[in-house]
Amino acid sequence: MTKERIGHPPHPFDPARDPVHKRSKQGDSVGGAVVIVGGGYSGAMLAARLAERGVASALIDRGGDFGRGVAYATLFEGHLLNVRSARMSAVDGDPGHFVRWLETHRPDHADPDGFAPRRVFGDYVQHRLATVDAACPGLITRITGTVAAIGTDAVVLEDGRRLKARAVVLATGNPAPRTAPAGASERVIADPWAPGALERIGAEDDVLIIGTGLTMVDMLLMLEGRGWRGRATALSRRGLMPRAHGPRPDVPAPLEAGLLEGPLSGRLALARTVAGREGWRSLMETLRPLTADAWQAADPAIRGRIVRHLRPWWDVHRHRIAGSIAGALERLKADDRLTMTAGRVVAIRPGAASVSLDWTPRHGPARPALTADWLIDCSGPGHDPARDGLTGPLLASGRARMDALRLGLDLDDQGRVLDAEGRADDRLFVLGPPARAAFWETIAVPDIRKRIEAVAAALQ
Template sequence: MTGPIDSVAIVGGGFSGAMLAARLAERGAPSILINRTADFGLGVAYSTPFDGHLLNVRSARMSALAEDPGHFVRWLQDHHPSLADPDGFAPRRLFGLYVQSRLAEVEARHPGRIQRRIAEVAAIVPEGVRLDDGAVIAADAVVLTTGNPAPRTAGPAGSSNAVVPDPWAPGALGRIAADDDILLIGTGLTMVDVLLSLNAGGWRGRATALSRRGLLPRGHRLKPDSPTSPTEALLSGRLSTRLSEARRLSDLGGWREVMEGLRPITARLWGEADLATRSRVVRHLRPWWDVHRHRVAPAVAAVIEGLCAEGRLDVVAGRVRTVTSDEGAVRLDWTPRHGPARPALGARWLIDCSGPGHAPDADPLTAPLIASGRARLDPLGLGLELDPGGRVLNAAGDPDSRLFVLGPPARAAFWETIAVPDIRKRIEDVVTALTAQA
């Protein structure tokens, strides 16, 4: 594809894709928004029907518009006034409705600039995208906004009727009876969501959750935390020295305040880090970063703490060795992180809550791009390499002005690409890059 960009194909219609389409329309650029289902704007995170699944970010920070921080709170005031607390954590279901509302409003103001297409994209091709029925949608540029993939840790055992390989699949948790005991691989946000759903539905069983370090997401305080300004020692030098400084500052003013101070500059710090530093972060620091950075609402933390106190949730640290199952039970052999060998874990069900199974070199859309040299995998295997504007780098390291990545799949380049405030910034960068070429 050469010449100016007159049309954009957006692959994935969740928050990232829908809000990119809206922003492009407001800048006068047409797009085709392609989604597997008719639920444009929701994605996995905001398609939950359960109001106990709360946002992990306060409502005051969840505006879809960077220049209008109060946009989401005003929407709540208009449609759900009892939940319009700027410091509160609204149900994710309502945020999904908000995203859909904004998309519809932009479509009404700019008719014809956004085309919705319900389809499965099979491949990225020079002409644009090819659908699974063989049809080709022509586009001058393609933006991959495919969100988070399903977990992969359960592996071949996922075909068993006693294993739930993707807790977000429709009806995935419906087979679990009220008194069934369960095993969970992973102790992060997905595990939290699963336990919230089951507990609210009357489940009374026991759960054992296993992860490499046995860490649970931390909770927010009821009120926002004032950021601690990062010191020079926190921003530069050896990673071990910076970590010591973070601990010192946490002892002085609180770790939440330190994380708040780092939040606006995390992507820049990641971009400035050399490969060795990034590797150490991924291998050693990421689990600790995740549970402190991606916190849960106070009410959610209280439920998880309650399950632990009741003896219904046991969290263990170790590695999965093998998973075997039959129709009535599942067995997990594991190696403890510390101490002697422990007996295998057993339950009626095993649920893979290990988080997004990003594997760009095995993904049907990105693997062919890597194989052909149109894209390249970053050295740590986190995702495709991108330039600061979100353009995909080819095998030679040159940016492709017709191919972009936005949202969670862009984590190799920006690290923080999950929360709405971070994605919102990336949307503006991609829109600027696309419209500058139009």
């Protein structure tokens, strides 16, 4: 029994107790393993789950910091999880796994109803990967490198290495935003998560931010942590900011059948009624476990209406932030250091010492251009499979196709890529945020955890 489980009930998928593990395939090695492209949370925890099932995998990560990805690699302690610790277990069927780990390794953050630092969660993911690796020797191979191409039976790295693969899983996480042109000017920060991206911003500098969601929140917190005292103007289509979690975990409202069937307008009207009666947080708790199934059951027309009209409101209510972080943002607004603006980007005009943003307001007459010392693109992940170096060739060859709304690759309910004729490919899967077109809810740990189980079962 490993250290992390001493004094606790056995892990539900302990390799010593799991009969599947005893059926380890003798031929599985890097030469015929499942190749996982992307070593962040999704990829690393899939590799761990496959190992527990006796399936060998090769886990490839560009930077070699396996288990963290962009989300959990932050060094800033003020970047907190957006989900309470009690829901952040990386192990399906063992909801207390993360909290128990905190009790042993980081007791200062062991409150199950609290929001631990994201870097601490990254430590936890890496510890789980290492623990499974030690318990299942030889079944997880870590490879630091960049994938250049995906063939029908192999993955080719940029350095020329070729890995034979019985299946490939794309777990590449969230790409950088694409609204601001990369390399256009040193005054434009196109990738806010690039190492040292904010270091050039001075303590008194003003900033323009495209996007008012979670990435904007993270950048403002990081700037504040570095002693920044300037002003920020944030622009998005509707000027909406993520809502805050309540002081205590929310209790789901009673489920009414009309929320899941009938015309979308009627379901939305009922949702507003329930929110007014029970509270909107309780409504979101009711809908949270049902949304992926509801999305998959919806036809393209309904999905299109959801994306066009409902998604911005859904996102800010569904993906909430800790109350302490919401309080910090409200203080910035009260001090006239943060202005939220609704409108569309028309053009970005960088200069030698400043950058201007031409825009049109959502309502009302035209406004003058916004000008500041810096512009940060926080417009959200720039998912575009056709322009991606790995998925673009798959689309061009017909091995993959886009979904009807062009949100991402078209997948079946197991996460298998559908080819141009709609046939599922047993050798090619997508996991995590890039699977959003098929499952909608694929960015939060509780949702990815369930998808990991489905993909692992399909690869057994």
